[in-house]
Amino acid sequence: MSESFxxxxxxxxxxxxxxxxxxxxxxxxxxxxxLAGLDTISLDSGSERFExxxxxxxxxxxxxxxxxxxxxxxxxSLPSAVPVWPAADFLEREAFDMFGIHFExxxxxxxxxxxxxxxGHPLRKDYGxxxxxxxxxxxxxxxxxxxxxxxxxxxxxxxxxxLGQAVNSKDDDENGAAEHASFARAVPESGDKGVNx
Amino acid sequence: xxxxxxxxxxxxxxxxxxETEEVMTINMGPVHPSTHGVLRLVLELSGETVLSCRPxxxxxxxxxxxxxxxxxxxxxxxxVTRMDYLAPFFNEQAYSMAVEQLLxxxxxxxxxxxxxxxxxxxxxxxxxxxxxTSGLDMGAISAVFYGFxxxxxxxxxxxxxxxxxxxxxxxxxxxxxxxxxxxxxxxCRSITDILPGRIAEYExxxxxxxxxxxxxxxxxxxxxxxVIALGASGPVARASGIDLDLRxxxxxxxxxxxxxxxxxxxxxxxxxxxxxxxxxxxESVKIIEQLMDAMPxxxxxxxxxKLTVPPRSELNRSMEAVIHHFKLVTQGYxxxxxxxxxxxxxxxxxxxxxVVSDGGTSPYRCHVRDPSFVNLQTLGPMAKxxxxxxxxxxxxxxxxxxxxxxx
Numbered sequence: 097m098s099e100s101f102x103x104x105x106x107x108x109x110x111x112x113x114x115x116x117x118x119x120x121x122x123x124x125x126x127x128x129x130x131l132a133g134l135d136t137i138s139l140d141s142g143s144e145r146f147e148x149x150x151x152x153x154x155x156x157x158x159x160x161x162x163x164x165x166x167x168x169x170x171x172x173s174l175p176s177a178v179p180v181w182p183a184a185d186f187l188e189r190e191a192f193d194m195f196g197i198h199f200e201x202x203x204x205x206x207x208x209x210x211x212x213x214x215x216g217h218p219l220r221k222d223y224g225x226x227x228x229x230x231x232x233x234x235x236x237x238x239x240x241x242x243x244x245x246x247x248x249x250x251x252x253x254x255x256x257x258x259l260g261q262a263v264n265s266k267d268d269d270e271n272g273a274a275e276h277a278s279f280a281r282a283v284p285e286s287g288d289k290g291v292n293x
Numbered sequence: 294x295x296x297x298x299x300x301x302x303x304x305x306x307x308x309x310x311x312e313t314e315e316v317m318t319i320n321m322g323p324v325h326p327s328t329h330g331v332l333r334l335v336l337e338l339s340g341e342t343v344l345s346c347r348p349x350x351x352x353x354x355x356x357x358x359x360x361x362x363x364x365x366x367x368x369x370x371x372x373v374t375r376m377d378y379l380a381p382f383f384n385e386q387a388y389s390m391a392v393e394q395l396l397x398x399x400x401x402x403x404x405x406x407x408x409x410x411x412x413x414x415x416x417x418x419x420x421x422x423x424x425x426t427s428g429l430d431m432g433a434i435s436a437v438f439y440g441f442x443x444x445x446x447x448x449x450x451x452x453x454x455x456x457x458x459x460x461x462x463x464x465x466x467x468x469x470x471x472x473x474x475x476x477x478x479x480x481c482r483s484i485t486d487i488l489p490g491r492i493a494e495y496e497x498x499x500x501x502x503x504x505x506x507x508x509x510x511x512x513x514x515x516x517x518x519x520v521i522a523l524g525a526s527g528p529v530a531r532a533s534g535i536d537l538d539l540r541x542x543x544x545x546x547x548x549x550x551x552x553x554x555x556x557x558x559x560x561x562x563x564x565x566x567x568x569x570x571x572x573x574x575x576e577s578v579k580i581i582e583q584l585m586d587a588m589p590x591x592x593x594x595x596x597x598x599k600l601t602v603p604p605r606s607e608l609n610r611s612m613e614a615v616i617h618h619f620k621l622v623t624q625g626y627x628x629x630x631x632x633x634x635x636x637x638x639x640x641x642x643x644x645x646x647x648v649v650s651d652g653g654t655s656p657y658r659c660h661v662r663d664p665s666f667v668n669l670q671t672l673g674p675m676a677k678x679x680x681x682x683x684x685x686x687x688x689x690x691x692x693x694x695x696x697x698x699x700x
Contacts, residue, residue, distance in 0.1 A: 106632075127521050130634065130662035132647050139630075139651055149647060151634050151662070155521070158542050162634060183524025186670055187662075194358075209351040209699060218359055219658075 106162045108143070111174035114165045115201075118180040126152040126161070128181035133191035134164075135221045146172040146197050173198035176205075194219035315339055321684075323352045329426060329688060330695030334672075336681070343684055346676040348669050353699035361659035365625030366392055369656055371462040373646070376661055377697030378459060379422055382408075382415040383639035384661065384697075385464035387646035390545065392466035394633040395650050398600065400546075401592040404468030409547040410481070410584045411454070411463065412637075413577045417488065418447040419640035420574050424495060427567070427689040431508045433499060443491050446484050453480060467601055468594025481585055488578050496571060509564035513675040513687035516561060523674070524667045527642025529691060532569045533561035539638040551583040563690040570692075573640075600626050625654040641665050641692055663697035 109117050130151035137145050144166035153160045167174045176199035177184040188199045189208040196217040199205055207214060216223055322333035331352035337344040357376055361369040373388045374381040386408060393400065400408070421444040428436020448458045454473060455461040463469055499505045515525070520533045530537055538555040540548040556572030558565035594601055602621050603614035628650040636645035642664030649658040668691050676684045 128524055129526075129636070129643060130645050130647065130660075132658075132660040132662070134649065134658055139649070139657065149632070149634075151636075151645065151647070156537075156542065160634075162632075181524070182522045183667060183670065186666060190666075207351075209354040211351070218356055 106164065108164045108166070111165055111168045114177075115175040115180075117163075118175075118177050121152065122180050125154050127155065128177065128183045128187075129153050129160075131177065131184050131187035131191065133195035133197050133219065135195060135219065137221045144168055144172065146195055148174060148191060148197060150177070167197045171196055171198050173200055175200050176202040178202050193217065196220065316344060323349075329693055330698075332669075332688070332693065332695055332698075334684075336684075338681065341680050341682075343676045343679055343681060346673045346684065348672055350666075350669070350695070350698050353695045355700070357700045358659055358661065361656050363655065365655055366628055367465055367621075367625055369659060370465055371460070373659070373661060374460050374462050375696065376700050377639065377641070377644065377663060377665065377694050379419045379694050380415055380639045380641065380644070380697075381460055382412050382464060383637055383644050384646075385462065386412055386546070387635055387637045387639075387644050387661070388648065388659065389464045389466045390637070391633040391635040391646040391648040392628060394635060395628045395631050395648065396466065396600070397629070398467055398595050398597065400468050400595060402547075402589040403472075403591045404593045404595070405546045406584050406588050407469050407473060407593055408464055409551075410581055410588075411451075411469075412546075413580045413584070414447050414450060414481075414484075416577045416640045417574055417581075418444045418451075420570050420577075421447070423570060423640075423689070423692045427692075428499065430685050430689045431505065433502070433505065436495070436498060439491070439495060439498070443488060446487065450477075450480050450484060453477065465594065465601075467597070468592070470594065472593045478585055478588075481581065485578050485582050485585070489575065492571065492574055492578075499567070500571075506564065508682075508686055509567060509690075510560075510562060512563045512679065512683045513690060514560070514562045515671055515675055519671065519674060520561075523670045525642065525671050526668070527639070527664050528566050528569045528573065529642065529668050529671060531555065531557045532565035534559040539636055539643060543636075545635075545637065547584060548580075550587065551580050553580050563686045566690040627652060627654045636662070639664055641694070641697075642668060644697075661697075661700060663700065665691075665693040665695070665697045666700075669693050669698060 128150065130149075132149050134147045134149050135145065136143070136147055146167040148165045148167060150163045150165065151160065152163065165174050172195075174197070176188060178188065178199070179201060185203070186208060188202055189205060191197050192199060192202075192205050193207045193210050194217055206212065210218065317338045319336050319338060320333060321336055323331040325332075333349040333352065335347045335349060337346075357372050361372050364372060370385050370388060373384040376384050389408075421440040423440075425437035425440025425444075428434070428440070451461060452458050454477060455463040515529065515533050517534045519525075520530045520535050525533075526537060534557060536555060536557050539545070540553075541555055553576045554572075556569050556576065558569050598614070598617045600621075602618050603611070607614035608618060630650050630652040632647070632649045634645055634647045636643045638644075643662065644664055645662035647658070647660040647662065648656055651657040672687065672691060675687050679687070
């Protein structure tokens with residue numbers, strides 16, 4: 097491995113200290129290059145479930161460092177870095193969109209890549225991958241948005257489809273969730289009958 | 294006119310029109326030839342003047358980062374290569390280097406040279422698309438013919454080497470998946486012989502063209518402070534006097550062995566970005582020539598049998614090779630737990646791959662910091678106060694690729 101890509105030093109900063117630490121880092125000449133969310137649910141990180149991983153570089157581009165900021169509470173939140181580094185704007189919106197991490201003080205924390213009415217945060221580890229399951233047994237089909245009718249054969253208690261999207265077939269069709277749920281082809285009768293059968 | 298708009302419920306493009314302030318909010322895009330893909334801009338206009346410009350993105354979002362988490366380490370390359378589709382080798386390079394860092398393996402010198410050469414070819418082909426579309430946007434329609442003509446030569450070379458014209462999946466963690474074919478150097482030499490003359494032709498076409506100067510000079514000026522604050526990188530940053538180039542600052546792959554200049558400008562306008570990119574193309578040709586002359590022999594990938602499939606001939610006589618082949622194809626290799634962020638200098642700026650492993654056989658997290666995504670934040674500040682026609686010039690000078698922005 098070339099020396100220039102020796103691992104950048106990694107530091108953990110608590111969410112409460114992040115606003116002050118970011119400001120002092122900026123005064124030391126560090127600029128923001130990347131900010132990404134991370135769901136550590138199956139990593140042995142020993143801290144909060146969600147973290148924000150910030151990549152910084154110093155003018156000249158040679159010095160780099162990585163900072164992890166765990167997002168605390170429910171919803172997971174931490175102070176926004178936008179007042180310090182405006183470059184964090186889009187990147188924090190992406191982390192919010194994909195992981196549901198709230199950045200306090202962000203000027204416009206809205207979804208950036210997913211549609212605004214989307215339910216759920218796709219890069220969370222407990223969010224389905226979005227495969228169409230291969231079924232070898234007859235499955236009741238859910239017909240979404242059939243005008244004025246019950247979903248034929250679909251069990252009435254299934255309120256989310258396999259994508260994790262809310263299925264509101266009885267509500268008016270203008271609800272955006274119904275539109276997305278039209279991707280649903282079939283739902284297994286119970287959770288046990290999955291892809292691996 | 295106001296009545297007509299009200300009758301049409303705001304109209305297809307006009308979202309609101311304030312009679313008293315005479316501020317009109319309109320949609321530009323997502324389908325508009327000069328927005329370089331499905332980029333939607335919400336503009337507030339006072340007459341022809343842009344009061345504010347808000348990019349709305351996500352129309353091309355296909356969840357590639359999520360998809361990578363479901364692939365083996367080897368096959369995630371085929372996902373990341375589709376992100377910034379005009380610079381596929383850079384996506385592969387950043388991802389592969391991040392995985393190599395986690396694995397702690399070394400790429401053999403020939404592999405490094407091949408990757409660097411292909412990356413520089415890619416910089417040329419990407420800049421040629423920028424040159425063509427940029428000219429097209431501002432009325433120099435012939436630019437697109439010339440730009441795409443030369444790009445075709447480079448795409449033929451890609452096809453010769455990788456079998457594909459785009460989305461190659463050619464770089465793998467450990468090197469490249471196959472060696473250069475016979476006769477590559479002649480084809481490569483023919484490209485580097487032709488291009489300097491052709492770049493001079495492009496300059497004849499535009500550099501002193503009074504219409505071009507009128508459209509690009511003092512348009513979309515971005516100060517050096519704004520560049521750092523907004524996180525812009527690549528030619529956008531270098532045209533504003535920020536002398537940052539990862540190839541020189543953190544010489545990765547074979548960049549330490551070649552000499553090249555990093556073109557910069559200080560004006561920070563569209564014309565400065567044009568000059569920087571044209572100069573970068575010349576430097577890329579120089580780099581490719583040096584790499585060709587010094588191309589080392591030897592392995593083109595890391596030959597660790599735990600990481601790379603054995604040659605076909607081995608499978609007929611070695612049981613061990615069959616076992617390795619079976620393990621790699623069915624399961625793939627696992628990567629030690631850890632995280633790595635590796636940035637490379639793509640034609641649009643810093644393209645970084647942040648890869649996390651939990652010790653398994655697929656990436657736990659594969660985030661790509663795409664330069665177009667971050668550079669797009671400069672669009673609002675640059676467009677403010679300019680004309681709508683200037684906005685077109687500004688978009689093409691950022692050169693965003695929506696595949697990379699939305700991923």
